[in-house]
Amino acid sequence: MKYTYYPGCSVKATANLYQESIDSVMPSFGVELEELEDWNCCGATAYMSVKELMSFAISARNLAMAEKFHRDVVTPCSACYLVLNKTNHYFNDYPDMRKKLGIALEAGGLSYSGNIRVRHLLDVMVNDVGFEKISEAATSKLEGLNIAPYYGCQIVRPFYYGCGACSDSEDAFDDPDDPICMDRLIEATGATSVKYSMKTKCCGSSLMGTEEKQALKLCRGLLADAENNGAHCIVTICPLCQMNLDIYQPKVNSLFGTKFNIPVIYFTQLIGLAMGKKPEELGLNKLAVKMTEPMKQILQGA
Amino acid sequence: MSERIGVYVCHCGTNIAGKVDIDKVVEFAKGLDDVTLVREYKFMCSDPGQSLIQKDIEDGLINRVVVASCSPLMHEKTFRNVCTRGGLNEYLFAMANIREQCSWVHVDEAQTTEKAKDLIEASVRRVALQVPLTKREVPINPQTLVIGGGIAGIQAALDLADAGKKVILIEKEPSIGGHMAKFDKTFPTLDCSACILTPKMVSVGQHENIELLSWSEVEDISGYVGNFNIKIRKKARYVDAELCNGCGACWEKCPGTRVPRKGNVHEKLSLGPTTSIYMPFMQAVPAIPVIDTETCIRFKNGKCGICAAVCERNAIKYDMEDEIVEFEVGNIILATGFQTFDPEPVKRYGYGRFDNVMTAIEFEIMNCASGNTGGKILMADGKEPKSIGIVHCVGSRDKHYNEYCSRVCCMYALKYSHLIKEKIDAEVYEFYIDLRCFGKGYEEFYDRLLGEDVRFVRGKVAEVTEVPIEEAEKGKLVVEVEDTLVGMVRRIPLDMVVLCTGLEAHESLPDVAGLCSVSIGKDGFVIEKHPKLGPVATATDGVFIAGCCQSPKDIPDTVAQASAASSAVLSMITREKIEIESATASVDEDKCSGCKLCNSLCPYLAIKYDEEKGVSVVNEALCKGCGTCAAGCPSNAISAKHFEDRQIFAEIKGILSA
Secondary structure (H helix, E strand, O other), X not given: OEEEEOOXXXXXXXXXXXXXXXXHHHHHHOOEEEEOOOOOOOOHHHHHOOOHHHHHHHHHHHHHHHHOOOOOEEEXXXXXXXXXXHHHHHHHHOHHHHHHHHHHHHHOOOOOOOOOOEEEHHHHHHHHHOHHHHHHHOOOOOOOOEEEEEOOOOOOOOOOOOOOOOOOHXXXXXXXXXXXXXHHHHHHOOOEEOOOHHHHOOOOOOHHHHOHHHHHHHHHHHHHHHXXXXXXXXXXXXXXXXXXXXXXXXXXXXXXXXXXXOOEEEHHHHHHHHOOOOHHHHOHHHOOOOOOHHHHHHHHHO | XXXXXXXXXXXXXXXXXXXXXXXXXXXXHHXXXXXXXXXXXXXXXXXXXHHHHHHHHHOOOOOEEEEEEOOHHHHHHHXXXXXHXXXXXXXXXXXXXXXXXXXXXXXXXXXXXXXXXXXXXXXXXXXXXXXXXXXXXXXXXXXXXEEOOOHHXXXXXXXXXXXXXXXXXXXXXXXXXXXXHHOOEEXXXXXXXXXXXXXXXXXXXXXXXXXXXXOEEEEEEEEEOOEEEEEEEEOOOOEOOOOOOOOOHHHHHXXXXXXXXXXXXXXXXXXXXXXXXXOOOOOOOOOOOEEOOOOOHHHHHOOOOHHHHHOOOOOEOOOOOOEEEEEEEOEEEEOOOEEEOOOOOOHHHOEOOEOOEEEHHHHHHHHOOXXXXXXXXXXXXXXXXXXXEEEEEEOOOOOOOOOOOOOOHHHHHHHHXXXXXXXXXXXXXXXXXXXXXXXXXXXXXXXXXXXXXXXXXXXXXXXXXXXXXXXXXXXXXXXXXXXXXXXXXXXXXXXXXXXXXXXXXXXXXXXXXXXXXXXXXXXXXXXXXXXXXXXXXOOOOOEEEOHHHOOOOOHHHHHHHHXXXXXXXXXXXXXXEEEEOOOOEEEOOOOOOOOOHHHHHOOOOOEEEEOOOOEEEEOXXXXXXXXXXXHHOOOOOEEEXXXXXXXXXXXXXXXXXX
């Protein structure tokens, strides 16, 4: 299974531990990620509200370059996933926008027909690889490990329904209110998925840079709900979610007087652990909140 | 013999004359073949206008008529009547629509005039080939079928029965009464629902002109206006209606459980007994219990039999079977009512996950004095809630579910606020998008509520969650909502949340509508004959609609529509006979190969295959002259009267001649 890989800026920098685990794990499942040459930043979700046309144009550049390979574009980042999908949607559903973007692309010697499907790496793992193969690869039993699957707010929303927000409802791969695919993925590794209400709630995202206290409040809610439901750790699929919950966890504690100590890892790291890979190989040594004793015991007991 | 065609051009005030050069059109029409006279008039539909035509016919000047005016939908009937009065067969008339299809929709005067000429030439050429057709009449059976025993069906049945007409009222539940029987109070007057409904139910049960078939379903409908044949399945009650006196000994001793009992107050909400043999509620009509075979121990393993043992009248019959009964009726009133939206798929509101998130109908039953909380408002654990949130527009005004407004929710939500304040004085929040208090006394009721310390928050609820952030939220249901008047997101901790679930057409409607050849719109409700001018009729003659099968509506509107439907039926019955369309299809038996393609094409089920002759035959009473069969027939054996090929080709030639 070969895909055009759009890594996004985060995994090349702050979230390089995510990339390390992807590199380590994906080949075992026959997932070949060929990085798109000369890709550029998608503009993230923030740029869109500042300069809409510009944001769509730079994002469309990536899609235009990817089109010649006639493969799905896969990204590990929820923000990239959202922005690229939204660009597709605006390009395909608004003739005026399509025209403007066409002119912008032409200036760069590119053209785009709107036929590239953008998918999240989680979608590829659960739908193309499948739970069965993940379960087979999970030789190290993670029994006893309680994991809170954290989907974040971007992956299933708004690109769900055939609701007009999305011209191609095939883009949707889970229920927007109650996604369960990561729960099933966790079960496939032998661990237990924790049921909790906040699994699609926002972590504060880039608010951390502007309204830090508000973002920390959101993180506190998430961490509290995971902890109250007995989670040993949180598994995430988005670099920004991981960073906010992990790096800012001490700050949450100092601001609100809480004592959270919950490691926040990527789903690819979880799969790697289940496959018996060494934590360093998966970038787990780079976590701000280190793996806790109970977690280590479960992993070593395996 | 050449025809003598009269062409009458209408000005329609300035509607046509403002854009079409009438003089030029008249000159043009005079030059057409077979046209013997052309007249113009300011309003052809007026009395003097009509007289012009009538006089020309009577004087023997013309034997065909073309009126160039508005749409046939508007005045075809008017001018056909003029022909009849003048002594001319009405099918020798044609209408050229030079208003809706011409003067109203074009800008350039010269071009509009040219188009008017083309349209007139088309009608002239067509009318020359039209042939006289005779109108036929069929008698109307004075008996009426009413499907559905809610307030709509009850009202319609009583109106007809009181007028001395026989009615067959069928209801799929064990008792009539419908949703209204589940309500405690009705908005905005707060009169007791049972008090105003029960007398009507009793009247239905006792009326000599009403044959009530509860616990029954329509099996088949065939025939046509005035002469429908109905097959009804009377489901087995397992209780002999003749013997039972409704004493209640059976359900008092029944060990079976129809409504789950798990020690949670909300899980056994029911108006009647929760046992396997039950009456749906205590004022049921007929007051005869029914056995729920799904949960009855006797039906599951044959081991019980207590109800039969305790019944002093030996009315319990475990071997009872479904029975098919047949009737002939002249008209049908559909009153299948509604069901409420199932909020479970709206996961963010937590219905099914949280004990104290309830639907409106559950809350309604809980409030009802004859319900098993005795009308007390209780949380699942049996305690009284201190605060209740009412969430509007659940499944209504939402493109993911139903786009339409359910029309009743705002008002019943306000009623709930009042009942809560009156009964337990809890804190009440109404979370609304808009408050639609449009009916008589409704705005006044809202105004009254504003003075009863009810908190109104304008905003669509984002979520109901049990995850606390603040200390005060612990152990509560937290409603997260954007208060669009304050301009901020609020989190409001509450003990109980009521979801104002919208109204949907009943799930049984598509089947019943299919049997009556009535169409369902994309919103799931029956399409009426005309949204403004034909709200109780349908495209199928003799089939009328009342209540929520047409659209969501409250009790006053439902009753009004039910009475309107029954009066429409009475008007049909009083006529005794009905004219049926002459422009029907006919099969040329020599050409018909008997392929039966038309049998399945016909939307009115008017074509049947004659086994003996080996050809298809059109039942003219059922045929609407739609022409589908004529278009579909592979051997050109079917022709549609008044829409013959030669007539249509002549019309096309007329259009294209310029």
